[in-house]
Amino acid sequence: MKLTQNFSLHEFNCKDGTPVPEQFYPNVKELANNLQIIRDFIERPLLISGSGYRTKQHNEKVGGAFNSQHLTASAADISAKGYTSKELANMIEELIKTGKVKQGGLGIYPSFVHYDIRGKKARW
Secondary structure, three states: EOOOOOOOHHHOOOOOOOOOHHHHHHHHHHHHHHHHHHHHHHHOEEEEOOOOOHHHHHHOOOOOOOOEEEEEEEEEEEEOOOOOOOHHHHHHHHHHHHHOOOEEEEHHHOOOOEEOOOOOOOOO
């Protein structure tokens, strides 16, 4: 199922093969809409590099937070060719500040940026 111009539902499936549960479709749709804005802004594809949705078991296996936004398909770990994680996070921060994408969690890791749509500011 196509969520936006450049994102499909299958991209957000758990890496253990579990599809995003239907109850979380509103979350993944909102997340994909925000990621589409980010992609359009940087004019490059975004790779969902680690996780979109995670099952509880997979979240525990990868050491995710107990209350991870991934558990409700409200988060994605992303990267973009040609940008460091810090550069990508700075651009997302600017889009948040200007109200173009939803306020949420933003975590910078060596090979990806975590972005989620929790609705309140969280940074790490």
